[in-house]
Amino acid sequence: MRLPRNTLVLLVADLALVLVAGWAAFWLRFNFDIPPEFDRLALLASPWSVLAYGVGLSMARVYRQVWSYIGLPELRQLATGIMLGGLLTSALILMQRIPSFPRSVLLLQPLIALVLLGAARAGWRTFVERRTLGHGGRRLLIMGSLQDAADALRALKGSAQWQPVGIVSPIAGEAGRSLQNIRVLGHTSDIAHIAESEEAAAALVASPAGSEERREALMNGAGSRLALLTMPRPDEWLKTESAGPRRIELEDLLGRTPVQLDVAGLGDMLSGQTVLVTGAGGSIGSELCRQAARFGVGRLVCVDVSEYAIYQLEQEMRQTHPQMQGLYYTANVRELDRLRAIAMKHKPAVVLHAAAYKHVPLMEELNEIEALRTNVIGTLHAARVAGECGARRFVMISTDKAVNPTNVMGSSKRLAELMVQGVAAEHAGTQYVSVRFGNVLGSSGSVVPLFTKQIARGGPVTVTHPEIVRYFMTIPEAAQLVLQAGLMGRSGQIFVLDMGEPVKIVELARMLIRLSGKTEQEIPISYSGLRPGEKLYEELLADDETTEPTPHPKLRVAKTSGQLPDIEAVRAWIGDAGAWPSSEELRAWLRTQVPEYSPR
Template structure:
């Protein structure tokens, strides 16, 4: 341990307290009237407890901590150091065989030293913390959460000079009036507006644990008050933040999902130093997959997308963020098998992630049905066969919860894509083919969040199709990370289902976004427009007759599908090509239903 001046001063002070304790133990032993001969004995034996305690406290690392942050852990270390020192001192004195030595001193002394040294540390902490509190000049801040949650956040907040905590607002009624490190619990959520006015709070910091059941409910209630809502940075944000200051609440915080834990070693072994191909690389999920793959040290990343602008943006971002990585950026359509095969043969990818798809339900429901089949089904057939042809070890299809008991062409086309992938899996033994289903992704293109945000920016109204419609949501990074994890696991032909947490009412989502913008429903009204063609009130992650099997990862399950007989991919290809450029919608749907029996035409 490297010693600073403060460590040396603390060591000297401790030895002075040890000496004082030695004198005090003698003084108490003789009822505050110590005979002269015992005063001489006390002085003559003093070097031994000083040596014993000095050595023991050093060995137990008592001087590694800072007094102003003294906690139970430091006091526990001090206790063991004092006990050990007491045994050393007693042994040394007893071996000297000092005549008529009062042995009760050997018991009293460690007890007194523990009180003196512990008291000095606690007093120093109280003095320094009170001085720091009196010097706070930051804006007044309310903590919203239980006393336990507030305690966990206060230590981090001490260094946040911009804010000065003034009180706690707890959702637990019985905590009102309690005190934590000088902060009082001033009331419950119903009193937030009154408390904010009385304390002149500039913001409220939500300190409830991420993933707790009460978090979203508390945030919904707190957001009724026109008070900026803050939260502490997430662990990944602490690494990028210079000062760990509280930040504004975002939509992801209100949904409150526990961060994904990945098999970092397994993914590194799969990706590091390899060639990976991603289709639909310019899309929301595809681009995040590319970011995550780059993070795991891929040697060559082959990015394919039909959009020139999207692939250009991705190229600029990845070249800047990962200059050491070899990135190859192709404008190509997965519906063109020869082009896709030529790219794959040139680079021989080890892993292929197939994210290219048409996913907008109403757009694919009328006028564009055949486009959904060509991209979602034929594109998957081409990408899967290309992966097998070039000897890729893994192929991962990005699927959707809308493939379960589909009521629209887009969902049925994705279910057919899953069946096509499973059929192709029987053609290539050396490639492991898997699909991953998940629900809506926050902020992805075509999702409700960008739509609502744009509507709010225009002054409203916010359009919701139905007051009871619910959807599953996850963040883009979470979805991409679980896709990577699924690619690492399982057997060929399996379909993975992600744990999407609890479904969210779209109406609640709209209200949250309105309140986060600093408005209310009177200023930005919500208008119900009715369900769109092919839209369901709720989405499922499993079809009727399907069950799941657990995997080593808590957020991934394997769907045990009761699928029909294996499809003939070549027959599917021929049928789609024969539909022509403008097929009769009813005929197209009838053909699709013949291959996907659970598809319900509405």
């Protein structure tokens, strides 16, 4: 097999250094004055050592390395190759029984060879790094402890875009120390002053996700007007061509820790199976489609009432998962026959029901009957169709607003949960579960896109009340936990997701203003008052009195009681209510079905 030109050059260079090491070993053995009779022995041993070290280095696959990125793993690999070369050389020389051959040379040569070959690689990497830095890059501060900064600096090696100029540590005792010739310039609270003195253009936050140090660094950095960066999450490495730093996003600021998934169990549930997703074009529905595709579904059946949303999903899936069989339907879950025809054609093993109306103020006035038709009747249709087509699992996406609801949207979702439990009794072969969670960052209709638009317009950012708080979760985290609940759940259970600590909406607004590089003086915050049906606090019922733990740390099962509704009576009432039932009559009926519903 013909060696590539670069590999051949490196092999020749290494073997030349091996020859030098062999002669140096003789010189050291005889105190730099080799007797004439031993010159012949050195010449005799040279070709054998070249052959042996060539074989040893090749066996250790040293020539697959890239010298510009040499590190400890590569040096260990090099040491293995040299050791093999030294052993082969010793074996070849000793087998020839050369008289008076100094055996100490056989020990000295590999040691000297390791120094010379290692130095050559280290020198080349140093040259490449200095040449890269010489071209210049944007001046970058690293925010994190020395341990965190070490990982970040390794990731930045060879980057021509960024030039690290200092470390800003949350540990006061690390000030003045250095790492790879980059000094710790001070504490994270002094980031604004340090950035100005170092003329830094950006700061890379290296503290681990979910840590208090990371949150503190982000808040300090957000007030400094620096561009804040972080390294991509593992799931993002697969989506981007470059694994370099990216801009900080709001979900980084909230510090959600990654979800632990039963990958093997989810693989068994989804891999090679047909999965049907309703509301597939929405924020949660589309992420459920991505996660299902990630687990290797055999066929993904996507249903959404919006033509544009299902078109966008189709384009994305064709690009990211070209081998997957995707089927994209425009259909309304309120139309039973259409939904049944789709399900019967494809016989899904898993049905993920995300189709719903979820905007509280819109559903509270003028559109109450629409909330009932989609959230209650649509859920009933999806659940029954899942049982009729023989699906093994049905998962409904619910909401924290279903707990002690004060609005039509929340009470409609609570009634939908009850309908799912009722249908579960009709179809023993299908496992029916519901999953409750709070607000999802970046989902349609959420406050984050609204605040972002208001900041882009120059403000003000409108918050309904200074004390209003909400639970937040990222879209991928929510979708992953939905799948995990679907895997773990027993029929009729309602799962509650651990949403972490609640966040004040006004603090969320301040975070977004800071991340935009503005101040509250430039982008003011105004208060508009609570909207119809809106609570100051949402409830998840995630305490020990009202929920039971599960093997997964972020999932609990809600303890529910009470009589299930008469499914046919509910269906008949909503069907007979007409296009414009009176608001009072509708709310009075809802209270009979959901006793905990308390309109405001």
